[in-house]
Amino acid sequence: MKENMIAKILFIIGIVNIVLGFIIGLVGAAEDQVVYDAFGMGRVQSGFNFTYFISWATGGFVTGMLFIGFSEIIKLLHVINWKTPMPQQVSNKENLLKETTSPSNKTVQTSVDWTLGETEVEKIKEKYAEYHILDIIPSNVEGYCVVRLQTGAEEFVHVVDINGFGVVEVKDAGIKKTIISWYNDLQK
Structure with missing residues (x-):
């Protein structure tokens, strides 16, 4: 069967987008601030900006899921185009036998x-x-x-x-x- 490289590439881009959104959110949210007192002396205060992290992680997740969704749609369209059988999860072998051995009622014109x-x-x-x-x-x-x-x-x-x-x-x-x-x- 022919493989659909576009669907694979979009899937990988989606995963990378999710991971990068999380990593950029973590790195960017860690902030260091220099606070000056009344005498002009500065102290470094470390903190974590949750709004920055949440916005980057959520944005990366949403866009990554969009790419993954597009890749799944392309995979389904590829299957329809080439009429390749979808993997079936049939637990009952009798149903599968009935489908393959039943006579066709099609009329031939x-x-x-x-x-x-x-x-x-x-x-x-x-x-x-x-x-x-x-x-x-x-x-x-x-x-x-x-x-x-x-x-x-x-x-x-x-x-x-x-x-x-x-x-x-x-x-x-x-x-x-x-x-x-x-x-x-x-x-x-």
Whole structure:
């Protein structure tokens, strides 16, 4: 999976901002004052200015949390863009099995007149960068493509969904079967 460096940098900037706000507040709040008496003699009095410390520490914390929040938003948008699965915290294995094995109730609407855009082709090429792509064919179902790949002497076909922000390999058996049968008829 591609990493999002901007989100990491914003997260680090947020942490550094919080730490620096606290440190600058501590250093700046420690104050030394020279107090002169009636005879012109001065004494040094040390003190701690709480308002200075609180303002710097609070300001550093708030701006740091803003940077961390922006980094989390960018991470979520990155996941949506590449359609990468979020880490799931599933404690019940039966629920996970039901989700993965349940049959799909999607209806497949076929159409023939659609073309691939440059961005979709680039996303497919990025997803299958480790393979040699022989052909990318828009299928009879809009938003789905057949990708012919080659590894060494082997040739194989993948059905991919390009409807969203990224390229996802189709797991639905019904859609996959429809598109593969259309592709086989096309090859005859």
